[in-house]
Amino acid sequence: MYPAPFEYHAPASLNEALALMAQNADAKIIAGGHSLLPAMKLRLATPPALIDIGRIADLKGIKDMGEKIAIGALTTHHEVEHSVLLRNACPLLPEVATHIGDRQVRNRGTMGGSLAHADPAADYPAAMLALGATVQVQGSGGSRSIGADELFTGLFSTALAANEILTAIHVPKTDAKGSGVAYAKFPHPASRYAVAGVAVWVSIKDDTVQDIRIGVTGAADHAQRAKRAEDALKGKPMTEDNIAAAAKVASDGLTTIGDIYASADYRAHLVTAMALEALHSAHHRAHGW
Amino acid sequence: MKVSIKVNGQLREVDVEPRWLLVHVLREKLGLTGTNVGCDTSQCGACTVLMNGMAVKSCTVLGVQADGADITTIEGLRTDGAYHPVQQAFWDHHGLQCGFCTPGMILTAVDLLTHHGDPNDETIRHGLEGNLCRCTGYENIVRAVRDAADKM
Incomplete structure (x- = not known):
């Protein structure tokens, strides 16, 4: 499958890329191309020009x-x-x-x-x-x-x-003492994209949660914080019960999406299941267990 | 557009349209038909080649993006008439049935083994996740990669 024809530009610097963008209002930026090229091959995207930033050294490292x-x-x-x-x-x-x-x-x-x-x-x-x-x-x-x-x-x-x-x-950097991170994901069996994925960063002192942030992907139309779950744990010890109570409200406030593979309710359930797993792992790692 | 791509050690100058995919440049412009087109949607891995030593799906790279790159296809793995250890291991362990996925499997395995000297079966399976064998001959493929790791 060939994409529709387009003009190709490979600027050597960021300024050159910005100038090309100013001249080509509908141009798309391409780097690795692993989201854009599949969309272009299916003609879901037909940009008249591509600006390939893949050779700009300043953007590496x-x-x-x-x-x-x-x-x-x-x-x-x-x-x-x-x-x-x-x-x-x-x-x-x-x-x-x-x-x-x-x-x-x-x-x-x-x-x-x-x-x-x-x-x-x-x-x-x-x-x-x-x-x-x-x-x-x-x-x-x-x-x-x-x-x-x-x-x-x-x-x-x-x-x-x-x-x-x-x-x-x-x-x-999250390498301070008492800091723990984890990601738990339920992948779509074919695409490996997240049906639901939960990332956790937690900071623990004297076994009490000082601060915590929880990010959820896959469940709604864009990734969002699980603030209810964060609030449920702040200032508390990470006991089994507290972790379970927080995981239970992890999808609160999210408008979960349903599709042919997973209904909105099932996705909400998966957010809780993934939150439970990620919170446990982050807790263990924060203690160095 | 003119691009210069080093393919299997030889510098090739090719006139390409920007929308041509690397796999088409290799197969149709350079006659290297060992690289197969399977799904053409970045999933099956049949079109895998090494780009600057890293396994990539050549159906998801534009020919113009490969300008200046060093590409290795299945045709370029043999050295001095001898099979690459991964090729030999696929032969020895019958790591193929119909053979369609084999060039991509082998090139991904070469990339995997340059990063993991001693992978266990789980690492091999995770490493080959982007290559589908529709004959489902995975057991012997994993055995072949394991054996190649020992010999490399």
Whole structure:
């Protein structure tokens, strides 16, 4: 299957890419192309031009910035999975990356591309919400950062403006004592996308939850925080009962979607089941068990 | 557009339309038909080739994106007339039935074994998740990869 014809541009710099975007209002940005090309082959997307940012060196690499880690938008899922820096200081992302697609997809697909595409069943969005990450974006008027809570706005929709490029992802280090992270996912048996996925970051002191963030993907039209579940655990010990009570309300406030594979009610049930698993794992890891 | 792609160690200059997929460039422009098109929707892995040493699905890479890249197809795995250890192991363990998925399986396994020297069966199965064998001959495929790991 061939995509419909398009003009192809391969800018060498971010400024060149932004200038091309200004000249081609309907152009699409392509990096790894593992969401866009399948859509183009099915003619679900027929952009008149592609701007391939895959050769822009500034968008590559994972850097230690002290309290945070900066991940270039072009970083592949494989690179996230195998980064020693991330494995030590932000292990949630490598854990999540192993769940994405398959080996070949992880070799080619990029973190920036996945986030900008904002598939409602993608894995990273849950982790972004749990980590309180931010994305850096660049437009012709300058750069700004967008917090994960504001980034995902709807089905395949983000807070990025049409003339902006996502350049990097900033994640906090979560290697402090008492900090635990986990991701639990119920994958669609064929596509491996999340029917429901729950990511947790928790900070525990004296066996009491100091702070917690829970991100849910796959269940609604975009990834969202499970704030009721967070509130249910804040200031409390992570006992079996408290974890179960929090997991029970994890889908509250979410408008879960139903499709041929999973009804809305079943998805809500899966959110609870995945929350239970992720909360248990994060709790164990926070204690170093 | 003119692109230069190093294919199996040889620099090839090809005139391509931007919308041509790498698999079509390999098969139709360069005559390398060992790379198969299966599902054509990024799922089955029959079209897997190595791009700069990493397994990729060549139905989901544009030919123009491969400009300057180093591509290895199944035709390029043999060295000095000898099969690559993964090819030999697939032969020894009968890691194929109809053979359609085999080139992709082998190239994914080569990528897997360059990153994992001593994978267990679970790692092998996870590593080959993106390659479908419609004959369902997975047992011997996993045995072959396990054996190749020991010999590499």
